[in-house]
Amino acid sequence: MKQSIYIVLLTAISILTGCTDIDKENPYDNQLHALQVTAVYPDGYTEYLREGVAVKIEDVDRGYSYKAKTDKNGAAKFSLAKGIYRIQISDKSGQDIFNGLADNVKLTDDHMTFNLPLLHSKAGAIIIKEIYCGGCTKLPLEGDYQSDKYIILHNNDSEVQYLDSLCFGTLDPYNSQATNVWVSQDPITGSTLFRDFAPVVQCIWQFGGTGKTFPLQPGEDAVIAINGAIDHAAQYPQSVNLNKPGYFVCYNNVHFPNTQYHPAPGDQITPAHYLNVVVKTGQANAYTYSISSPATIIFKAKDTTIQEFVLEKDNIVQKPGSTADRVIAVPWEWIIDGAEVYYGGSSSNKKRISPSIDAGYVTQSASYNGRSLHRYVDEEATQEAGYEILMDTNNSSADFYEREKQSLHE
Numbered sequence: 377m378k379q380s381i382y383i384v385l386l387t388a389i390s391i392l393t394g395c396t397d398i399d400k401e402n403p404y405d406n407q408l409h410a411l412q413v414t415a416v417y418p419d420g421y422t423e424y425l426r427e428g429v430a431v432k433i434e435d436v437d438r439g440y441s442y443k444a445k446t447d448k449n450g451a452a453k454f455s456l457a458k459g460i461y462r463i464q465i466s467d468k469s470g471q472d473i474f475n476g477l478a479d480n481v482k483l484t485d486d487h488m489t490f491n492l493p494l495l496h497s498k499a500g501a502i503i504i505k506e507i508y509c510g511g512c513t514k515l516p517l518e519g520d521y522q523s524d525k526y527i528i529l530h531n532n533d534s535e536v537q538y539l540d541s542l543c544f545g546t547l548d549p550y551n552s553q554a555t556n557v558w559v560s561q562d563p564i565t566g567s568t569l570f571r572d573f574a575p576v577v578q579c580i581w582q583f584g585g586t587g588k589t590f591p592l593q594p595g596e597d598a599v600i601a602i603n604g605a606i607d608h609a610a611q612y613p614q615s616v617n618l619n620k621p622g623y624f625v626c627y628n629n630v631h632f633p634n635t636q637y638h639p640a641p642g643d644q645i646t647p648a649h650y651l652n653v654v655v656k657t658g659q660a661n662a663y664t665y666s667i668s669s670p671a672t673i674i675f676k677a678k679d680t681t682i683q684e685f686v687l688e689k690d691n692i693v694q695k696p697g698s699t700a701d702r703v704i705a706v707p708w709e710w711i712i713d714g715a716e717v718y719y720g721g722s723s724s725n726k727k728r729i730s731p732s733i734d735a736g737y738v739t740q741s742a743s744y745n746g747r748s749l750h751r752y753v754d755e756e757a758t759q760e761a762g763y764e765i766l767m768d769t770n771n772s773s774a775d776f777y778e779r780e781k782q783s784l785h786e
Contacts, residue, residue, distance in 0.1 A: 408455040410487045415450040415465050417474060418496045424474065425450045429467045436460040436480070458483055465492055466735060466771045473497045473770045475735030477727075478567045495732045499768045501533035502542070502674065503713045505597060508748035508782045509670055510740055512614035520744040522667050523637050524615045525602040526784070529674065530751075531592040532766055539592055540585030542712075543654065543675050543682055544600065544626075547729065548577035548695065548703050552669035552737070553722035557696045570730045573705035574673060574714075575693070578658035580704055581626050581651040582682060589648075595763025599784070600651070601625040602665050605641040609786065614746050616784040618642075624649045626663055634662035655686040657702040667743050669719040671728040675710040708732055715772050717749060736773025748782045751775050 413431050417424050431452035433442045437459055444452040461483060465476040474494040481490060504527060511522030527544075531537045549556055560569045583590060592598055601618040605625035608615035618625075619642025627650045632638045641650070658664070677685055685691055686704060695701040708730050716737040718725040725737070738749050752775060757765040767775045 408457060409483055409485065411454045411456055411461075411483055412487075412489045413452050413454070413463055413465070414489065414491050415446055415467070415474075415476065416491050416493045417450075418494060421472070421474070421496055424467065424469055424472065429465065432464045434462040434464075436462055456483055463490065463492055464736065464773070465494060466769055466774060467494070468499075468769045471499045473499060473768075475731050475769075475771055477731045477735050479727075480561060480567075495735070497732055497770045499532070499770070500713050501531060501535070501537050502539070502592065503530055503532050503751070503766060503768055504528075504672060504674065504715045505530035505766060506748050506750045506779075506783055507670065507672060507715060507717065508616070508784075509602075509665060509667055509717070510743040510745065510747060511667055512612065512746035513744055514612050515614055517612070521608070521612050521615060522744070523603045524608040524612075524618065525665055525667075526616070526618060526782075527600050527602065527672065528783070529592070529598045529600065530764070530766055531594055531596050532768055534594050534761065536594070537592045538585070538588050539583045539590035539598060539624075540587050541676055541682070542583045543677070544581045544651065545576040545579065545673055545675075545704070545706070546665055547671040547673065548575040548701070549728070550577065550664055550666045550670070552666075552671070552716070552718045552725040552728070556726045556728060558728070559726065568727055570708075571705075573693075573707055574675075574711060574729070574733075575695075575703035576673070576706050577701075577703050578660065578664055579631070579656045580654040580682065580686070580706075582654050583624070584648060584650075584652055594761070595765070599623045601641075601645075602663065603637045604639040605645045606639055607642060614785075616782050617786065618784070619644045622649075624651060626651050628653045631656045632661060632663050637662035654682050655692070655704060657692060657704065659700070666717075668721075668740060669717045669725070671714070671716050673706070673711050673714040673729065673733070675706055675712055678707075678710055715749070715776065717772075733770065735771040738772040738776035739778070741778060746781055746785065748779045749776050750779045750783060752777060 427448045429446040463478045467474040476492040476494040506528040607617040607619045714729045714733040716729045718737045720739045720741040751766040754765045
């Protein structure tokens with residue numbers, strides 16, 4: 377999910393679920409008003425303007441959703457009741473991806489036109505395949521368990537990729553429904569405005585290697601145990617075995633000595649597969665990764681090393697309103713892939729990842745149910761390539777789904 381140089385900070389926000397056709401009667405208001413949404417492609421990409429691009433709209437207050445497609449001029453027309461709406465446009469042509477999002481668009485007039493700028497990005501090589509963060513039950517024992525979190529990375533490209541120096545982190549706030557001090561709302565358009573950096577919280581983890589130590593073949597996966605790289609399923613059958621050859625682990629018993637969440641890795645995990653702590657800004661004795669709604673990114677430093685970057689005083693930022701919390705200000709253009717998770721039990725979720733990286737989100741319905749968030753397989757592309765290719769539209773709303781069980785569950 378490689379971001380292009382076109383950074384447009386006018387847009388942002390949300391998945392649209394339960395979409396219906398626009399001719400379905402709105403039960404809340406008999407008086408409908410015209411809303412025309414026009415997709416605005418970035419400079420240099422206007423040739424992508426065409427008929428048939430999907431536009432989705434969600435009624436923020438009523439939870440009702442609509443969809444339509446653009447005409448040859450890039451415009452889609454809706455008839456809606458007065459209200460506050462979220463608007464989303466996603467378009468992919470080959471490796472070129474265009475996403476636009478706007479939140480809190482207020483429809484108050486009889487006729488309204490809304491131009492939605494689209495962000496350009498490219499499909500990535502290394503992408504996030506699966507996030508398992510929600511834990512499981514201790515059946516047949518009583519209680520819940522959450523010390524078995526992991527993510528899986530995937531090489532979605534036809535060329536060998538290398539994990540060496542790749543960084544992993546999560547954004548502030550930890551949970552999607554928490555107060556987000558890093559974004560603001562455009563008072564005119566209602567769009568979410570992002571800072572020019574991703575606020576990585578608490579810690580940056582990094583793969584080791586000398587440049588070509590950890591190759592990832594086309595269609596191959598890399599498992600990262602965020603907590604213990606042990607066989608969790610040996611004690612809790614609903615969990616997973618993370619003590620397997622080739623797996624990686626976030627392990628540093630100096631910075632994170634809590635053995636409940638960071639036990640010594642199992643006998644199948646080599647020390648070379650321990651991810652390094654580049655910098656720690658928090659005080660916790662265990663790495664904090666949201667059980668309900670993390671915003672996860674992977675990235676590599678450009679024109680510098682991450683070690684040199686964090687030594688610059690302006691690159692570690694005090695969190696507004698806090699005297700203790702600090703974040704690492706990672707440039708958006710460094711980010712290779714990101715996945716935004718929303719908590720299904722809240723109506724207060726807010727975007728943390730810029731639409732240039734992830735234009736939507738995937739919802740986790742509940743915790744402690746053994747479910748994970750997984751990318752769809754692109755069946756047609758997989759058949760043509762001869763190795764597994766996953767969906768990558770830089771929009772988690774379209775790319776991810778919630779699995780009934782972790783993919784590593786045996």
